[in-house]
Amino acid sequence: MTVRKLSPTLRLAAVAAALLSLLAAPPAAAAKHDDGTRVEVTGLVTDASGTPLPEVRVVLEASREVFSFRKFGRELRNTQRVAGLSGPRGEFTLVWPWNDYYNHFELVAGVPVRTKSGERFEVLARLDVSRRVARNNPMVANLVVENADFVRTLRAFVASVDSDDEQRIYRQMGKPDRVEERGVERSWWYFADGRMFRFTDGDLVETKTFDPVEKL
Numbered sequence: 001m002t003v004r005k006l007s008p009t010l011r012l013a014a015v016a017a018a019l020l021s022l023l024a025a026p027p028a029a030a031a032k033h034d035d036g037t038r039v040e041v042t043g044l045v046t047d048a049s050g051t052p053l054p055e056v057r058v059v060l061e062a063s064r065e066v067f068s069f070r071k072f073g074r075e076l077r078n079t080q081r082v083a084g085l086s087g088p089r090g091e092f093t094l095v096w097p098w099n100d101y102y103n104h105f106e107l108v109a110g111v112p113v114r115t116k117s118g119e120r121f122e123v124l125a126r127l128d129v130s131r132r133v134a135r136n137n138p139m140v141a142n143l144v145v146e147n148a149d150f151v152r153t154l155r156a157f158v159a160s161v162d163s164d165d166e167q168r169i170y171r172q173m174g175k176p177d178r179v180e181e182r183g184v185e186r187s188w189w190y191f192a193d194g195r196m197f198r199f200t201d202g203d204l205v206e207t208k209t210f211d212p213v214e215k216l
Contacts, residue, residue: 032135033098040138041129042093045086045109047148052090056109056124056151058143059083060094065104076104096133105133109143111151115174116193124151163202173197 033039041060045053060083063076080102086092086109096105109125125143133139145151157179161170169188173195176188188197194212198205 033137035099037098037137039096039098039133040093041096041107041133041141042091042138043107043141043143044090045092045125045143045145046090048144048146051148052086052088053109053145053148053151054086054088054090056086056090056111056145057083057121058086058092058094059108059110060096061106061108062096062099062102063104063106064102093138103130103134104128105130107141107143109145111154113154113175114170116172116190117174122150124148163199165204166199166202169197169204 045056045058047053059081061079061081063079065074065076067073068075078101082094082096084092084094105128107125107127107129108123110121110123112119113122124145124147127141127143129139129141132141154175157175161167173188173190173193176197177191178189180187180189184201186199188199190196191213194210196206196208196210198208
């Protein structure tokens with residue numbers, strides 16, 4: 001019997017076809033929920049030591065994961081979100097109406113941060129729960145925020161903004177990159193904007209401009 005050898009071109013095509021079939025394969029976890037089922041996603045938000053973090057925004061992101069020939073890799077499409085706040089003990093519960101179209105799920109914890117252009121969402125923790133949410137109802141997952149000091153520092157700063165001048169600058173510029181305090185004097189630095197505002201007892205006493213710099 002004569003065995004024909006594949007040409008290098010055909011061998012490359014065969015390998016590429018096998019690779020594409022693997023990349024395009026559906027997720028291994030099969031859904032056990034019927035369309036329309038209200039799937040509960042519940043858990044806790046804590047810092048690294050296990051201390052609960054209340055009033056943190058928790059988001060369940062549901063997407064369709066597909067293989068993109070343009071990117072030659074997987075990509076997420078048509079992302080939908082449901083969100084809520086963690087409670088006094090860091091607890092949260094979200095409800096997702098099951099739809100077989102979505103096959104990729106991530107839990108995200110974060111806080112809103114005021115900026116000059118509006119508000120951005122600072123992501124503090126992210127967890128892929130695709131397999132668990134497909135198999136369990138309710139599904140339990142805990143989110144651990146490694147940089148909990150960011151949350152505490154942000155909240156302490158926002159709580160300290162009480163004078164009319166401070167509130168006006170905060171609305172205009174958002175959260176400063178650095179805050180320096182010396183007795184009754186406070187300086188807010190905005191490096192990317194090249195501006196510094198100095199307050200004494202809450203009254204704006206100096207505005208300084210400089211060449212914008214990247215924050216170190």
